[in-house]
Amino acid sequence: MLPTRGFLGRRLAPEDAARLPPGQYKETGFPVLSAGPTPQISHEQWKFTLKVGPKAVKTWGWNEFNALPQTKMHKDIHCVTKWSKFDTNWSGVTIEDILADAEIEPPTAYTLAHSFDGYTTNVPYKDLTGEQAMVAISYEGAPIAPDHGGPARLFVPHLYFWKSAKWVNGLQFTQNDEPGFWELRGYHIYGDPWKEQRFTGDP
Amino acid sequence: MNAPPERLLWQEASVARVVEETPTVKSYFLDVPSWRGFMAGQHVDVRLTAPDGYQAQRSYSIGSAPESPEVELVIEKLDTGEVSPFFHDVVQVGDQIELRGPIGGHFTWGKSDGGPLLLVGGGSGVVPMMSMLRHRANVAPEMPAVLVYSVRHVADIIFRDELMERAEKDPHLSVIITVTREAAPDQRLRSGRIDGALVADAFARLGGVMPRHAYVCGANAFVDVASRLLLDMGVPFPAIKTERYGGDPAREGGAGQPVPET
Numbered sequence: 001m002l003p004t005r006g007f008l009g010r011r012l013a014p015e016d017a018a019r020l021p022p023g024q025y026k027e028t029g030f031p032v033l034s035a036g037p038t039p040q041i042s043h044e045q046w047k048f049t050l051k052v053g054p055k056a057v058k059t060w061g062w063n064e065f066n067a068l069p070q071t072k073m074h075k076d077i078h079c080v081t082k083w084s085k086f087d088t089n090w091s092g093v094t095i096e097d098i099l100a101d102a103e104i105e106p107p108t109a110y111t112l113a114h115s116f117d118g119y120t121t122n123v124p125y126k127d128l129t130g131e132q133a134m135v136a137i138s139y140e141g142a143p144i145a146p147d148h149g150g151p152a153r154l155f156v157p158h159l160y161f162w163k164s165a166k167w168v169n170g171l172q173f174t175q176n177d178e179p180g181f182w183e184l185r186g187y188h189i190y191g192d193p194w195k196e197q198r199f200t201g202d203p
Numbered sequence: 204m205n206a207p208p209e210r211l212l213w214q215e216a217s218v219a220r221v222v223e224e225t226p227t228v229k230s231y232f233l234d235v236p237s238w239r240g241f242m243a244g245q246h247v248d249v250r251l252t253a254p255d256g257y258q259a260q261r262s263y264s265i266g267s268a269p270e271s272p273e274v275e276l277v278i279e280k281l282d283t284g285e286v287s288p289f290f291h292d293v294v295q296v297g298d299q300i301e302l303r304g305p306i307g308g309h310f311t312w313g314k315s316d317g318g319p320l321l322l323v324g325g326g327s328g329v330v331p332m333m334s335m336l337r338h339r340a341n342v343a344p345e346m347p348a349v350l351v352y353s354v355r356h357v358a359d360i361i362f363r364d365e366l367m368e369r370a371e372k373d374p375h376l377s378v379i380i381t382v383t384r385e386a387a388p389d390q391r392l393r394s395g396r397i398d399g400a401l402v403a404d405a406f407a408r409l410g411g412v413m414p415r416h417a418y419v420c421g422a423n424a425f426v427d428v429a430s431r432l433l434l435d436m437g438v439p440f441p442a443i444k445t446e447r448y449g450g451d452p453a454r455e456g457g458a459g460q461p462v463p464e465t
Contacts (some may be wrong), residue, residue, distance in 0.1 A: 201209055
């Protein structure tokens, strides 16, 4: 690639640069991006449903969900809009703990997360295992603010952050890898930041 | 819209013109050799490369209509940024800039989407709306449309002359510009932040007909307030499409980022 005339750019400290996937920059704030208005969901309204295909397996209310084992994660997050944020702290319930509470084994290799606002995003089940992911209900020790997806959002930090569905209200096992909202609108089916899988067709 | 079947490839575009829109905003008109067109409201990714191979990417909204031969990127200079000061201070006509796009299949409008349209923009959030309004004038000039545009200062109004002229000449378009940090100098502008009365006025200009599509773009706090006002007026949740940019002044890609959840 030929250099852009006159562009020098900024360099991060090597330890920071090593944590930054290609094409990303380090952000210290926490930008909010979403496709529509922010849904305001009370704890009374909140519920989370685990489905296998069209069939609901189990539904949890807010208090029941909070009573499940809580896991903490300390991760860097990467948004496809180019910003990355280091050292974020979340806690919530792992997908494995959700399945254990529903007393099911993973029935297929694919899932589709659903949100209160109709948003969907697909994540292979293997990406939800091994403490890579959870349904987060707290950020930096406090409830997740509505514009960051509270009361609960999916948290899959090793993929671009659109996979971490805000206002999540369900996880559905699907027979095939079914594209969700942004995946149908030009964004990558998988979304690995380290491979820079931003858009459809990126290798 | 369905996903494009092919990969979006990086390509070199050349800067054909640079126009100063406001003291902090410039338009860059690009000739893009293999451009396959876009939908009003979409954006592109821009990639800059340093001599040592270091690269920086940002997203910028397109302000031009899809019918325009040049692609107009409207870039607000953020002094603490890495890319926007480069554009403002270094880029000149004839430079080659790498980009790929178009990107974003949600915050878009085309004739087949129908109307009426209610567009609510804050600051440089007006950019994708300008693309929509220019496109509408080309393909559906009788589609009723209202733009509500909030800026801090009169000097910050992007596309001021064009918006005023379009509003004067187009009987189906209404433009309401409000300035929030100074008094309006004349009757064509308003003062004060967007509120229920302003939104009610925008509705009245649509003849009381509920907008079929509402687009809201700007800083996150602005989008939150504006979209709540629209919900209060009875606009259905799914009819409201938003695009937000963060509150951190160091954040770039200022002109609205029509992009996924974070």
